[in-house]
Amino acid sequence: MADTDGVAATEDDFIKMKIRRERENNVKYPSGVLENISRGEIPLIMGIMVDHATGRMPVEWIRSWFGEERLPADFKPPPPQTVGFLETHKKAQAINKKIGDLTMEPKE
Numbered sequence: 001m002a003d004t005d006g007v008a009a010t011e012d013d014f015i016k017m018k019i020r021r022e023r024e025n026n027v028k029y030p031s032g033v034l035e036n037i038s039r040g041e042i043p044l045i046m047g048i049m050v051d052h053a054t055g056r057m058p059v060e061w062i063r064s065w066f067g068e069e070r071l072p073a074d075f076k077p078p079p080p081q082t083v084g085f086l087e088t089h090k091k092a093q094a095i096n097k098k099i100g101d102l103t104m105e106p107k108e
Contacts, residue, residue, distance in 0.1 A: 008056035014042045015098050036092045039099070043091035044083065052078055 009017075018039065021027075029035035049065060050057045064072040 006059060008051070008054065008058045009062060010056050011042065011046050011095075012098070014045065014057075015095060015102065018042060018095075019099055019103060036089060036096065039095045040088045040092035042095050043088060047081070047083060048078060049075075 029038065045057070049061060051061075058072075061072040061075065064070055064075075
């Protein structure tokens with residue numbers, strides 16, 4: 001996983017993965033709403049699939065979840081929580097800002 005340290009992924013690593021994937025696939029969102037929904041996946045993943053002691057998602061978990069479409073063998077779900085649309089939307093907006101900051105062309 002080129003966007004991580006090879007051990008675990010942070011939210012910033014997922015943002016870099018998202019940027020790379022959107023560039024490689026030339027993703028053009030037809031609306032800002034769909035863009036926010038797409039980018040809302042990062043806070044949802046981070047809220048559920050991270051090791052809550054470290055705030056990172058082990059690379060092996062990423063391979064299990066995304067590559068094999070199964071829960072990792074040593075995964076322990078987080079405590080029950082309510083994740084509403086507004087909270088996810090606010091987090092997606094923060095992700096959008098980070099993506100904008102990382103993709104902004106340097107001004108000369």
